[in-house]
Amino acid sequence: MKNTPARLLSAAMTLSVTLAGCGGGSGSSGSSSGGDPNANFNCDGGCANQSLSAEDVTTILRQAITAANNLGTAGTFAVVDRTGNVLALYQMNGAPLTTVINGQTGATGPLEGLAVPSTLAAISKAGTGAYLSSQGNAFSTRTAGQIIQQNYLPGQRQQPGGPLFGVQFSQLICSDVTRANGATGPRPLPLGLSADPGGFPLYKQGDPVGGIGVEFDGLYTIDPDMQNYDADPEEEVALSASVGFEAPAQRVGDSISLAGRSLRYSNTSYSEIVVPTDLAPLNPAGLKSQPSYTSGGIRPGTTFGTGPSGIADTVKAGLPAAVVTGRFPTIGGRPLPGGEQLSASEVNALLDSALITASRARSAIRTPLDTAARVSIFVVDNLGNPLGFIRSQDAPVFGVDVALQKARAAAFMSSADAGSTLSAGGLGGFASSFAAFTGTSLDGSHAISSRAVGNVSRPFFPDGINGNSNGPFSLPFPGTAPGQSWSVFNTGLQLDLVLGGFTGPILNPGSVPNGCTNGAFGSRVKNGIQIFPGAVPLYRNGVLIGAVGVSGDGVDQDDMVAFYGASRRGLDYAGYTTVGDATLGFNSPNAIRSDLIEPQPNARLRYVNCPEAPFSGSNEQGVCVDGEG
Numbered sequence: 001m002k003n004t005p006a007r008l009l010s011a012a013m014t015l016s017v018t019l020a021g022c023g024g025g026s027g028s029s030g031s032s033s034g035g036d037p038n039a040n041f042n043c044d045g046g047c048a049n050q051s052l053s054a055e056d057v058t059t060i061l062r063q064a065i066t067a068a069n070n071l072g073t074a075g076t077f078a079v080v081d082r083t084g085n086v087l088a089l090y091q092m093n094g095a096p097l098t099t100v101i102n103g104q105t106g107a108t109g110p111l112e113g114l115a116v117p118s119t120l121a122a123i124s125k126a127g128t129g130a131y132l133s134s135q136g137n138a139f140s141t142r143t144a145g146q147i148i149q150q151n152y153l154p155g156q157r158q159q160p161g162g163p164l165f166g167v168q169f170s171q172l173i174c175s176d177v178t179r180a181n182g183a184t185g186p187r188p189l190p191l192g193l194s195a196d197p198g199g200f201p202l203y204k205q206g207d208p209v210g211g212i213g214v215e216f217d218g219l220y221t222i223d224p225d226m227q228n229y230d231a232d233p234e235e236e237v238a239l240s241a242s243v244g245f246e247a248p249a250q251r252v253g254d255s256i257s258l259a260g261r262s263l264r265y266s267n268t269s270y271s272e273i274v275v276p277t278d279l280a281p282l283n284p285a286g287l288k289s290q291p292s293y294t295s296g297g298i299r300p301g302t303t304f305g306t307g308p309s310g311i312a313d314t315v316k317a318g319l320p321a322a323v324v325t326g327r328f329p330t331i332g333g334r335p336l337p338g339g340e341q342l343s344a345s346e347v348n349a350l351l352d353s354a355l356i357t358a359s360r361a362r363s364a365i366r367t368p369l370d371t372a373a374r375v376s377i378f379v380v381d382n383l384g385n386p387l388g389f390i391r392s393q394d395a396p397v398f399g400v401d402v403a404l405q406k407a408r409a410a411a412f413m414s415s416a417d418a419g420s421t422l423s424a425g426g427l428g429g430f431a432s433s434f435a436a437f438t439g440t441s442l443d444g445s446h447a448i449s450s451r452a453v454g455n456v457s458r459p460f461f462p463d464g465i466n467g468n469s470n471g472p473f474s475l476p477f478p479g480t481a482p483g484q485s486w487s488v489f490n491t492g493l494q495l496d497l498v499l500g501g502f503t504g505p506i507l508n509p510g511s512v513p514n515g516c517t518n519g520a521f522g523s524r525v526k527n528g529i530q531i532f533p534g535a536v537p538l539y540r541n542g543v544l545i546g547a548v549g550v551s552g553d554g555v556d557q558d559d560m561v562a563f564y565g566a567s568r569r570g571l572d573y574a575g576y577t578t579v580g581d582a583t584l585g586f587n588s589p590n591a592i593r594s595d596l597i598e599p600q601p602n603a604r605l606r607y608v609n610c611p612e613a614p615f616s617g618s619n620e621q622g623v624c625v626d627g628e629g
Contacts, residue, residue, distance in 0.1 A: 034140070034265040034266030034268065034269055035246060035250070036246035037249045038246075039206065039246045039247065040248045040249060041205050042206070042250070044135055044371050045134070045135050045136060045393045046320075047135055047206050048207065049207050049303050049304040049305045050303070051081065051209055051304070052079070052081060052087060052204070052300060052301035053301075054300045056204075056245070057079050057088050057298050057301075060241050060242070061077055061090050061241070063242075063243055063244075064238070064241035065077075065092060065279075066240070067236065067240035068216065071236070071237065074093060074094040074096075074216065075091075076090070076091045076119055076121070076122045077213065077214055077241065078119070078122035078126040078213040080126045080130055080187075080210050081130070081302055082208055082209055082309065083186045083309050083397060084127045084397070085187055085302060086126075086290070086294040088287060088297070089287065089289070089296070090286045091288050097117065099117075099118050099121045099217075100218060101113065101114045101116060101489050103487025104224040105150075105485070106485075107478050107484075107486055107487035107489070107490050108478075109484050109487065109490030109495075110490070110499060111495070111503075112489055114503075114506075117290075120191055120290070120506065121191060121196065122215045123189060123191075124190055124191040124193070124194040125141050125199030125213030125214065125215065126210070126212050127187070127189040127211060128144055128193045128195075128199045128213075128398075129199040129200045129211030129212065130208060130397065131189070131193065131396060131397045132144060133208045133211075133247070134208060134374065134394045135206060135207055136251060136374065136394060137251055137396070138201050138208070138247035139201070139263070139265070140199060140201070140235075141194045141199035141213075142195075142197045142235065142266060142267070143253040143264060143265060144167070144168070144193055145195035145196070145197065145223050146162065146263060147164040148165055148166065148167060148168050148195055149162050149224070150458070150459050150477070151466070153226050153227065153261055154225060155224060155226055158464060158465065161458050161464065165458070165531060166454070166494055167402060168192050169495060170527075171189040171193055172188060172189070172192055172498060172501060172502055172528065173188035173501075173513070174498065174501030174502065174504075174513040174527070174528075175188065175527035175528070176404075176515065177404055177527055178401055179310075180292040180512050184310045184325040184327065185311075185324045186311070186397050190292075191506075194220075195222045196219075196221055196222065196234075197223060197267070198214040198215060198237070198238045199212065199214070200212055200238050200239060202242055203245055203246060204245060208304075209301060214234045214235075214237045214238040216234060231267060231268065236268045236272075239266055240275070247265070250368075251367055252266075255367055256365055256367060258364060258365060259554075291510030292505065292509070292510055307325045307326075308325075312324075312325045316351070319356070321391060322390075323389065323390065324389060327389075328386050328389035329388070330347050330348050330351065330387065330388035331344050331388065332344040332387065334381050336382070341545055342381060342387060347379045347388040348388065349579045349580075350548055350566060351377055351379060351390045352574050352576070353564075353566070353570045353576060354562065354566075355390050355565075356565075357560070358374065358377075358550075358557075359372050359373075360616060361553075361611075361616070362611070362614060362615070363557065364554025366553070370616055372392070372616070373553040374395035374396070375551060375558060376391045376399035376400045376402070377389065377390050377549070378407045379538075380546050380547050381411070381546045382415065382544050382545055383522070383523065384524040384526065391552075392552070395552040396552050399550075399552030402551035403534070404549060405529055405530035406529075406530045406535035406550070406551060406558075407548055408525045408526070408529060408549070409450050409535060410448065410450050410453070411537055411546055411547035412525050413452075414446065414448045414537040415544060416443055416444030417443075418431070419434075419441050425497075425520035427496055430492070430493045430496075433473075434456065434473065437472040438597050439597075439599070446596070446597060447589075447592050449536045449593075449608060450530060450531070450532065450534055450535035451555075451559060451607065451608060451609065452597070452605040452606060453473065453530075454531040455605045456599075457471055457474050457493065459471075459474050459476065459477040460477065462600075470492075473494070475490060475491070475492045497521075498516035498528040500516075502516070515527075532555055533555040533556070533558055533559045533608070533609065534549060534562055535547055535548060536559075536562050536588070536608065538587070542589060542592075548565065548566055548586075549562065550562040554611075556609050556610055557611060557614070559610055564623050567585045567624075568580065568583055568626060569585075569623070569626070583626065585626070587626055593607045594607050608624050609624075610623055
């Protein structure tokens with residue numbers, strides 16, 4: 001639980017549900033999950049997309065102000081649309097201007113203890129609620145905090161790390177996917193994805209239309225113990241602000257089980273909220289500008305799926321899909337000796353195959369059960385240059401940036417010069433640690449998947465065995481070794497790669513770096529790397545030619561879509577029977593896969609991990625065993 005004032009923790013909420021013309025549900029319903037049964041529209045990607053009007057945004061802000069007044073506090077609030085456009089940024093008179101980053105482990109590191117503007121925290125919280133959600137799932141910043149910590153569930157020792165461990169360092173302003181200042185595409189989140197309770201998605205008629213973020217307690221942090229239901233004032237105000245725009249009870253995290261555990265949406269429910277009909281007024285002086293995000297004022301949201309939103313609907317391989325407006329066209333890879341590079345037609349085949357694979361797969365994070373996975377898919381060349389992108393209809397927006405991070409991580413770590421490039425970029429210690437830890441160098445001798453990158457990026461190895469030493473791409477858990485230590489805000493190589501691009505715009509508002517990494521890396525990991533599963537490197541005749549990255553559903557589903565989509569079986573199913581190797585498709589030879597690396601006895605790295613009987617309407621097994629297996 002966060003260190004919030006006792007008077008706030010004990011305060012009773014006194015907000016009403018009498019709101020007219022607000023589009024989603026109809027207010028308090030007795031739901032214990034934070035969702036509202038009256039907001040259930042049975043949507044699963046096919047419902048018409050909605051948008052927030054300027055009047056909607058004004059109502060949401062006034063509800064937030066009223067809730068904060070009733071708690072005797074003053075807060076900072078952000079409202080965004082589904083692709084992260086800041087529709088309003090509001091700061092009450094007397095609200096704390098800054099909040100302090102605290103990973104709750106006692107760690108030392110460059111972000112721990114850093115004071116950042118409360119406006120940035122509110123934007124990241126609002127964007128997280130919007131980016132993690134869809135018509136099939138509604139996740140909050142509390143949900144995010146549950147799935148990124150060193151143990152899952154947080155507070156339970158001897159459990160593997162959260163399934164989206166590391167996702168917090170995505171959606172950065174330095175990314176070449178998320179764009180600020182009027183460019184098309186998803187917008188950046190100034191502090192990345194947030195795990196600090198106080199951010200929720202907003203819905204209208206079952207369709208996610210944005211998010212609300214609230215900050216006022218002075219700590220930008222996580223909840224390290226999910227085994228209780230401690231009240232959180234920021235979460236209470238944010239949920240109160242969302243009245244009339246509630247998430248469907250069918251879709252909130254409590255209704256979804258991931259890796260055998262129920263997710264958490266909120267520690268507060270709408271049944272605890274009473275809304276007065278007389279809402280507090282909105283003071284125009286409270287509307288704030290923030291360089292790179294908003295010039296102030298209130299604006300309406302864009303309609304998702306249309307060109308102006310940055311995500312435009314299309315059809316691919318006969319399936320409803322989407323692209324990033326005007327960006328990431330399908331092209332061939334950079335020339336390689338012997339013409340081994342990917343052609344544009346091969347990239348198209350890989351995208352089709354992965355998209356079709358996702359459409360067949362049972363989703364892990366969506367309801368109702370047995371609906372198809374919805375993911376984002378990137379193909380890159382061997383230097384991480386994007387060669388093509390496609391997105392399933394209604395996939396969560398966060399996966400656009402993360403799919404590219406995963407693909408680049410797999411391509412980079414599988415490269416012959418990965419170790420030397422890390423050294424040239426001032427991060428050679430991680431390459432040396434990897435070599436000492438695994439007995440093999442980052443020299444292209446192994447095909448390294450994003451799952452394998454994640455294996456060595458945990459504060460305990462093997463993952464989940466508390467007290468063990470850290471993996472070579474991670475940092476020691478606090479108290480186990482001198483020097484910098486691990487927290488969700490100090491993950492090791494992942495953060496160090498992007499540290500300048502992450503902190504520069506915070507310390508110098510308005511600056512927008514051209515990439516997250518320094519010049520030694522070129523564009524190879526331009527938006528950073530991701531350290532959870534969902535990407536495999538691609539090969540032809542044993543030569544690394546690129547990678548495919550997938551994000552948006554359960555990590556095993558992401559793994560399967562990437563691997564099976566690139567496999568002979570997957571390509572054949574998609575109708576591309578003459579594309580790729582006759583046995584492997586574009587997958588790596590078995591003899592070089594990272595699951596042959598055994599840092600400790602009986603503790604190998606993994607390559608991919610695929611669900612049992614993953615396809616709806618089929619009992620097919622062993623889908624991640626290819627022709628060599």
